[in-house]
Amino acid sequence: MKKASDRIFLLAGLFLCLLAAGCLFVSPRKLTFLEYRMETNLRTVTLVQSGTEVSAIPCSDRNGSYEILESVTFDIIPGKALPATAQLCDGSGKVIAEMGADIISDNSDALAEEGSHASETPDPESNSNIRFHIPVIKRPAHPETCSLVLRDAEGNATDYSDIASYTWFGGSKEFFWTGMCIFGIAFSLIYLFRVLYLMIRKREVHTDMWVDAMALAAVTFAVMCVLASECNPTIMDENDNIIGGILQTGNHTVLYRDYISQHMPAVYWLCALYALLGARSVGQFRLLFILTVSIIWGLVYLRHRNRRFVRAIVFFAICLGPFAFFLIGVNGGQILSDNVQAIAMTILLLEMMAYYEDHKLGIGRSLIVSACVFASVGSAFISIYAVFACMVAVIAEEIRYHLRNPKTPSYFIGRYMMLLVCVILPWAGAIGYLIANGALKDAFDMAFRFNIEVYPKYGMPGGNPIEPLYSGVINIAKLLRETFMPVAGEEVVIPRVVECCMIILTGILLIAAIFRRGIVPALGLFFFIETQATRTAIQFHSIMLWCVVFMFMLIELPGMDSHFTYGAERDLDKSGGSDVQRRSVRSSGISKLVMPCLYFAVILAVTGLPYAHNVWNVLRYRIAPVPTIEMQAVNDTKEGEKLFVECGMLETDYIFYKKRYPVSRLCWTLPWYYEWYGHETVRAVDENKTRVVVYKLNPYVWKIQDFATEMDALMLKDYARVGSLDLFERME
Numbered sequence: 145m146k147k148a149s150d151r152i153f154l155l156a157g158l159f160l161c162l163l164a165a166g167c168l169f170v171s172p173r174k175l176t177f178l179e180y181r182m183e184t185n186l187r188t189v190t191l192v193q194s195g196t197e198v199s200a201i202p203c204s205d206r207n208g209s210y211e212i213l214e215s216v217t218f219d220i221i222p223g224k225a226l227p228a229t230a231q232l233c234d235g236s237g238k239v240i241a242e243m244g245a246d247i248i249s250d251n252s253d254a255l256a257e258e259g260s261h262a263s264e265t266p267d268p269e270s271n272s273n274i275r276f277h278i279p280v281i282k283r284p285a286h287p288e289t290c291s292l293v294l295r296d297a298e299g300n301a302t303d304y305s306d307i308a309s310y311t312w313f314g315g316s317k318e319f320f321w322t323g324m325c326i327f328g329i330a331f332s333l334i335y336l337f338r339v340l341y342l343m344i345r346k347r348e349v350h351t352d353m354w355v356d357a358m359a360l361a362a363v364t365f366a367v368m369c370v371l372a373s374e375c376n377p378t379i380m381d382e383n384d385n386i387i388g389g390i391l392q393t394g395n396h397t398v399l400y401r402d403y404i405s406q407h408m409p410a411v412y413w414l415c416a417l418y419a420l421l422g423a424r425s426v427g428q429f430r431l432l433f434i435l436t437v438s439i440i441w442g443l444v445y446l447r448h449r450n451r452r453f454v455r456a457i458v459f460f461a462i463c464l465g466p467f468a469f470f471l472i473g474v475n476g477g478q479i480l481s482d483n484v485q486a487i488a489m490t491i492l493l494l495e496m497m498a499y500y501e502d503h504k505l506g507i508g509r510s511l512i513v514s515a516c517v518f519a520s521v522g523s524a525f526i527s528i529y530a531v532f533a534c535m536v537a538v539i540a541e542e543i544r545y546h547l548r549n550p551k552t553p554s555y556f557i558g559r560y561m562m563l564l565v566c567v568i569l570p571w572a573g574a575i576g577y578l579i580a581n582g583a584l585k586d587a588f589d590m591a592f593r594f595n596i597e598v599y600p601k602y603g604m605p606g607g608n609p610i611e612p613l614y615s616g617v618i619n620i621a622k623l624l625r626e627t628f629m630p631v632a633g634e635e636v637v638i639p640r641v642v643e644c645c646m647i648i649l650t651g652i653l654l655i656a657a658i659f660r661r662g663i664v665p666a667l668g669l670f671f672f673i674e675t676q677a678t679r680t681a682i683q684f685h686s687i688m689l690w691c692v693v694f695m696f697m698l699i700e701l702p703g704m705d706s707h708f709t710y711g712a713e714r715d716l717d718k719s720g721g722s723d724v725q726r727r728s729v730r731s732s733g734i735s736k737l738v739m740p741c742l743y744f745a746v747i748l749a750v751t752g753l754p755y756a757h758n759v760w761n762v763l764r765y766r767i768a769p770v771p772t773i774e775m776q777a778v779n780d781t782k783e784g785e786k787l788f789v790e791c792g793m794l795e796t797d798y799i800f801y802k803k804r805y806p807v808s809r810l811c812w813t814l815p816w817y818y819e820w821y822g823h824e825t826v827r828a829v830d831e832n833k834t835r836v837v838v839y840k841l842n843p844y845v846w847k848i849q850d851f852a853t854e855m856d857a858l859m860l861k862d863y864a865r866v867g868s869l870d871l872f873e874r875m876e
Contacts, residue, residue: 157335164329227294249272358442369434376474376477389413390424453699460694466752470755472686485523489527526612534672594816598820616676703736703739783802785804822851
């Protein structure tokens with residue numbers, strides 16, 4: 145059995161290494177964005193194939209401006225035959241790739257009423273639409289030298305006069321993927337060498353902490369990475385974080401001073417780090433975020449590998465992707481402050497549970513608590529209530545514990561000083577950065593004062609500072625009531641039912657914790673869990689609640705301990721000099737495997753099918769071209785030019801990828817933002833005589849309208865709409 149498990153670890157390392165190396169082969173050609181170029185005037189070139197001259201369409205205008213080819217779509221005039229194959233040829237006429245037709249719409253048999261006049265006055269909407277996809281491994285390194293030959297089913301060259309129009313699809317070379325593959329190879333080699341070293345030294349591979357941690361990180365990443373796909377669309381909250389990160393690196397923007405936001409800065413700075421690492425698209429930012437989460441769980445496993453709840457950590461890390469997708473859908477893999485909070489709060493819960501076991505406050509725990517507090521509160525200020533709940537729970541336990549184990553005052557000074565210093569340091573650094581860049585007052589106004597003076601006017605929390613301490617209970621009760629007593633005609637939502645079952649089971653486990661741990665720890669855990677739902681208990685804003693509940697359940701469920709204990713739970717407190725013993729007995733054989741396997745089967749049965757369906761959609765997904773508005777805005781401007789962009793209309797970050805930056809500090813047309821920053825935004829657009837504006841007249845947000853009348857008036861007075869697009873160009 146030992147040799148078999150060692151071989152599995154070895155084969156896994158070899159597979160990871162070969163996979164990363166294989167991806168490296170095609171990584172420079174991996175597409176980040178798809179762009180299009182439409183040739184309005186059809187022209188052909190002549191190629192020589194096997195001594196015969198054939199007509200072809202060139203892949204570029206030969207001016208050096210080109211993109212890597214991905215596909216080409218043709219509109220065929222009604223009544224004309226569709227080409228059956230397309231040959232991608234190099235400059236010498238050699239065929240690089242031959243592609244079959246992917247018919248999008250077929251009106252080739254449609255004949256116009258006046259016979260021969262069909263091809264003279266075709267109806268564009270009735271054209272046949274046909275696409276040819278170029279395989280990744282067959283895409284040329286220099287597409288500007290290539291051409292496309294179309295042939296019918298008999299192999300004869302197509303008459304190009306039958307083509308009404310055509311569109312090239314392609315994307316830029318992206319060496320971000322090369323960097324990811326190099327990282328993957330390095331990770332795999334370290335893992336592989338570690339396994340080989342252990343096997344040579346005749347040591348058990350499966351019990352090595354580093355191998356286990358790296359394996360857990362790799363499995364977590366493999367399971368979650370499908371959530372990074374751009375098949376899963378972005379939302380405003382995520383795009384705000386990504387755009388803020390891009391602007392800080394590409395445009396040297398300082399958060400709050402140059403970019404208006406009502407949110408805390410941590411996730412913006414995280415996205416700025418990803419931008420420095422080369423991320424340019426939504427999918428790339430997500431992939432780095434998921435990689436970060438995977439590494440974090442590997443490190444958490446290392447820290448708690450000898451704890452009784454180590455199995456809960458492994459289960460949680462592996463099941464996090466399907467679990468989050470089941471409860472909140474595609475938001476589970478997005479770069480949201482809620483997801484950052486969820487990870488930080490779950491790790492803080494683990495530190496609480498470890499503290500209840502050993503009652504220690506060393507440098508390691510102080511640093512981790514500090515990181516969790518900064519990540520959670522620095523992502524969303526409202527999580528300060530959960531941090532407060534954790535603090536109250538720990539203080540109560542400290543009083544209870546030290547009443548039984550009295551210490552001198554000097555002991556407590558040393559015990560808490562390190563924790564205090566560690567918690568203060570990251571906040572001091574953040575404040576110092578804002579002061580150095582002249583953004584501290586703006587940060588205070590936007591991230592704090594705005595949220596208590598303006599945001600509550602629009603039905604959002606922030607008006608009552610005491611309410612979040614108990615609103616979690618209200619939100620959970622509301623979830624239970626609306627799920628089990630739905631309004632007539634409403635359908636029962638399965639994820640909501642599962643959430644209610646989790647809450648009920650958590651309540652039962654909390655009651656059991658009173659007898660296992662004592663009334664004070666149980667109440668502390670209840671207070672900490674309840675405050676995770678201060679904002680809501682449904683949708684993606686509730687993910688921190690469900691992650692904490694999920695981890696708590698895994699820790700407390702029978703059979704999940706790495707060993708069973710009996711008698712009093714007493715330990716050696718080195719810092720306090722209390723020498724007490726823990727009596728334990730190892731579980732054996734079936735008893736330590738049956739219950740975990742049963743729990744895993746239940747989790748897989750509940751979350752597996754929806755996640756598998758999402759994986760299938762991702763595998764079938766083909767990246768869509770850049771939307772017309774964003775492409776047109778880029779084509780009408782020059783690199784580095786300022787334009788006004790209403791980011792709520794953007795489906796991608798293509799405009800910022802092409803280094804077109806906003807002229808105003810405000811990029812989001814929202815009623816609460818316009819209350820403070822509307823006049824400033826209109827003035828910036830007008831005074832800078834911005835040439836191109838991406839904007840939707842009379843915006844309608846959350847049933848609120850007529851809040852951007854000044855911007856509407858400016859557009860109607862000085863700007864002309866481009867076609868039917870929500871794109872405006874300044875009139876000279």
